[in-house]
Amino acid sequence: MTDIDRNDLAAIRAHAWTLLVRGGADRKSPLHTPVIASVDAQGLPQARVMVLRKADPASATLRLHTDARSPKVAELDGRPVAVLAYHPGEQVQLRLAGTARVLTDGEPVDAIWEQSTLFARRCYLAEHAPGTPLPGPSSGLPTWIEGQQPTAGQIGPARTNFATLWIDVTAIDWLHLANSGHRRALFRSEDGWAGAWLAP
Numbered sequence: 597m598t599d600i601d602r603n604d605l606a607a608i609r610a611h612a613w614t615l616l617v618r619g620g621a622d623r624k625s626p627l628h629t630p631v632i633a634s635v636d637a638q639g640l641p642q643a644r645v646m647v648l649r650k651a652d653p654a655s656a657t658l659r660l661h662t663d664a665r666s667p668k669v670a671e672l673d674g675r676p677v678a679v680l681a682y683h684p685g686e687q688v689q690l691r692l693a694g695t696a697r698v699l700t701d702g703e704p705v706d707a708i709w710e711q712s713t714l715f716a717r718r719c720y721l722a723e724h725a726p727g728t729p730l731p732g733p734s735s736g737l738p739t740w741i742e743g744q745q746p747t748a749g750q751i752g753p754a755r756t757n758f759a760t761l762w763i764d765v766t767a768i769d770w771l772h773l774a775n776s777g778h779r780r781a782l783f784r785s786e787d788g789w790a791g792a793w794l795a796p
């Protein structure tokens with residue numbers, strides 16, 4: 597567990613972002629796979645695990661990747677989103693609130709696509725939108741690419757299915773559990789991220 601002053605709001609806020617940045621960069625971090633929650637067209641909650649690709653404290657944004665055909669794209673674009681992650685080593689739960697943006701075109705998305713591995717990009721060769729009923733068990737990939745890494749030429753058509761999901765974080769609810777005394781703090785952009793203590 598990192599040695600920070602858990603009675604110091606500024607230290608807590610900085611550490612929360614340190615954990616998120618590490619979550620985006622380190623596959624072994626428990627914050628690499630947060631739960632992203634949205635509200636569907638029926639007003640029902642929908643939550644799913646997604647890979648955190650990057651967290652940027654300067655802009656208070658997170659970046660994730662998804663299939664542009666996925667139902668969550670329409671559920672999330674321009675709408676409120678909640679992010680939930682727990683770091684057992686730090687005994688910290690992070691509950692983030694924000695607004696989601698989906699970007700599919702343009703130079704930054706093209707660059708992110710090019711930087712992804714061919715295996716990572718292979719998912720976007722799937723023949724049907726995520727959640728489409730299938731007649732039997734299947735990976736959803738065309739059979740010619742099952743178990744294989746695509747070539748740069750083969751992956752081209754998959755680009756159209758690739759979407760980046762950006763979350764503009766507006767609040768971070770930080771909870772630390774400890775026998776010596778739990779602590780909970782809420783940081784909000786509208787308060788300039790100053791932070792305030794909450795009952796755990």
Ligand SMILES: Cc1cc2nc3c(=O)[nH]c(=O)nc-3n(C[C@H](O)[C@H](O)[C@H](O)COP(=O)(O)O)c2cc1C
Pocket residue numbers: 629642644645646647648660661662663666667668669726727
């Ligand atoms: C460890 C793990 C990582 C995942 N990463 C992603 C991801 O980065 N992007 C994504 O769209 N789905 C990811 N998924 C799959 C989603 O949880 C979900 O099943 C899928 O996106 C369909 O969700 P939807 O029906 O809400 O669109 C991941 C699942 C697991 C278990």
